[in-house]
Amino acid sequence: MIDFRYHLVSIVAVFLALTVGLVLGTTMLQDPLLNTLQSETADLRGQSEELRAERDSSDRLNEGADRLADAVGDDVLEDRLRDVGLVVIGAPGADEDMVASLEERAEAAGADVQGRVSLEDAFVDDGGATFVDELALQVSLTPEDLTGGPYDKAGVELGRALAVGLDEETETPEAPEEGASEGPHEEDVEESARPSDEDDSKGAEAVLAAFEEGGLISVRGNPARSADALLVVAPAGAPEGESEAANTLLTGFTTALSETVGPTVLAGGTEAAGEGGLIARALAEEAPYSTVDVAGRPTGDVVTVLALAGALEGTLGAYGIGEGVSGFLPEPLPGPIASEDPEDPEADASSGEQDEARRSASGEEE
The missing domain is CATH 1.20.5 (Single alpha-helices involved in coiled-coils or other helix-helix interfaces)
Incomplete structure (x- = not known):
C-alpha cells in the first residue's frame, strides 16, 4: 500500500x-x-555587412550609370526618332514623373510627341466592360467588323483615331504612268471623292472626345491622327484588387492598339515586371510589342527610346533585367533615321529603307 x-x-x-x-x-x-x-x-x-557593402556598391554603380546616361544619352539617341509622331498612353496608376521623363527623352531623340492619352481608373473598373463595348461600337464606322472583347474593340477604335494616315480605301491612288491617257477632270474627281485630312482628323478627334466624355480617358495635346508609334507606360505597381483581371484587359487593349497603329513599346519600372505586374503579364502572353522594365531612371529611359527605334525598324524584344528579357537593350543598336533632304540621295535611299521597315513593323503591305 x-x-x-x-x-x-x-x-x-x-x-x-x-x-x-x-x-x-x-x-x-x-x-x-x-x-x-x-x-x-x-x-x-x-x-549582413557584406550584403550591405554589395548594395552600396550597386547603388553607386547605378548612380554612375545614370550620370553617364544623362551625359551621353542625347548623343547616343540623336535622330533615332527623327520626325516620328509619338503618342504616349498612360495606364491607370502610371507614374507622372516617369511619363514626363520618357517624353523628354523621346523628344531629345527627335520625336514629335503629339500628345498623351491617360487611361482613367474607370477604364478597367469592374462592371465597366459593357459600357466600353457599347462606346466602341457607337464610335466605329464599321462596327460589324469589330471582333474580340470590349477592350480589344476599344483598342482598335482608339488606335484608328491615333494612327497617322487615312484608311486604305481613302488612300491616294497611284499616279498614272507618263504618257497614259486620262479622262477630262479625272484627277479633280478623284481628289473631291477623298475626305480631306482635316475632315479625317475631326472624325478621330470625335472618337477621342467620346471616350473622354465617357470618363474613360483624358487627353493632352493633339494626338488625333498623329501616331507613327506608341509608348505605353505601365502602372507604377501591381493594380490593387483584381490585378490579374486588370492586367488581362490592359494587355489585350495594348495588343489591339499595336496591331492598329504599329510600332509599340510597353515601358515601366522593375515592379511592373514582378509578380502581378503588367509587363510580366504581357511577357507571359507573348504580346506582339516590345517591353522595357527599367524605365523611370536615365539609363532605363535611354533603353526605352532605343526599344522604340528598334520597333520602328521592325525589331521587337523584351529589355531590362526582369525574368524573360531578351537583353538589357536592343542588340545591335538601331541606327538613326536619315534626313529627308531631297538634295541628299543617300539620305533618300536610307529613308526609303526605313519607311519599308516601318510598314513591315505595322503589318502594312506594299
Missing part, C-alpha cells in the same frame, strides 16, 4: 532532478551553447 512516505520521496526526487538539470544547464552546457550562438551571430553579422 502506497503511503505518505512514498509520496514524499517522489516529490523530493522530482525536485532533485530539476536542481541537477539547472546546475548542468548553467555550468556544463552554458559555455558550448553560448559559444555556438555567438559564432552564428558573428557569421550572420559578417554576411
Whole structure:
C-alpha cells in the first residue's frame, strides 16, 4: 500500500532532478551553447555587412550609370526618332514623373510627341466592360467588323483615331504612268471623292472626345491622327484588387492598339515586371510589342527610346533585367533615321529603307 512516505520521496526526487538539470544547464552546457550562438551571430553579422557593402556598391554603380546616361544619352539617341509622331498612353496608376521623363527623352531623340492619352481608373473598373463595348461600337464606322472583347474593340477604335494616315480605301491612288491617257477632270474627281485630312482628323478627334466624355480617358495635346508609334507606360505597381483581371484587359487593349497603329513599346519600372505586374503579364502572353522594365531612371529611359527605334525598324524584344528579357537593350543598336533632304540621295535611299521597315513593323503591305 502506497503511503505518505512514498509520496514524499517522489516529490523530493522530482525536485532533485530539476536542481541537477539547472546546475548542468548553467555550468556544463552554458559555455558550448553560448559559444555556438555567438559564432552564428558573428557569421550572420559578417554576411549582413557584406550584403550591405554589395548594395552600396550597386547603388553607386547605378548612380554612375545614370550620370553617364544623362551625359551621353542625347548623343547616343540623336535622330533615332527623327520626325516620328509619338503618342504616349498612360495606364491607370502610371507614374507622372516617369511619363514626363520618357517624353523628354523621346523628344531629345527627335520625336514629335503629339500628345498623351491617360487611361482613367474607370477604364478597367469592374462592371465597366459593357459600357466600353457599347462606346466602341457607337464610335466605329464599321462596327460589324469589330471582333474580340470590349477592350480589344476599344483598342482598335482608339488606335484608328491615333494612327497617322487615312484608311486604305481613302488612300491616294497611284499616279498614272507618263504618257497614259486620262479622262477630262479625272484627277479633280478623284481628289473631291477623298475626305480631306482635316475632315479625317475631326472624325478621330470625335472618337477621342467620346471616350473622354465617357470618363474613360483624358487627353493632352493633339494626338488625333498623329501616331507613327506608341509608348505605353505601365502602372507604377501591381493594380490593387483584381490585378490579374486588370492586367488581362490592359494587355489585350495594348495588343489591339499595336496591331492598329504599329510600332509599340510597353515601358515601366522593375515592379511592373514582378509578380502581378503588367509587363510580366504581357511577357507571359507573348504580346506582339516590345517591353522595357527599367524605365523611370536615365539609363532605363535611354533603353526605352532605343526599344522604340528598334520597333520602328521592325525589331521587337523584351529589355531590362526582369525574368524573360531578351537583353538589357536592343542588340545591335538601331541606327538613326536619315534626313529627308531631297538634295541628299543617300539620305533618300536610307529613308526609303526605313519607311519599308516601318510598314513591315505595322503589318502594312506594299
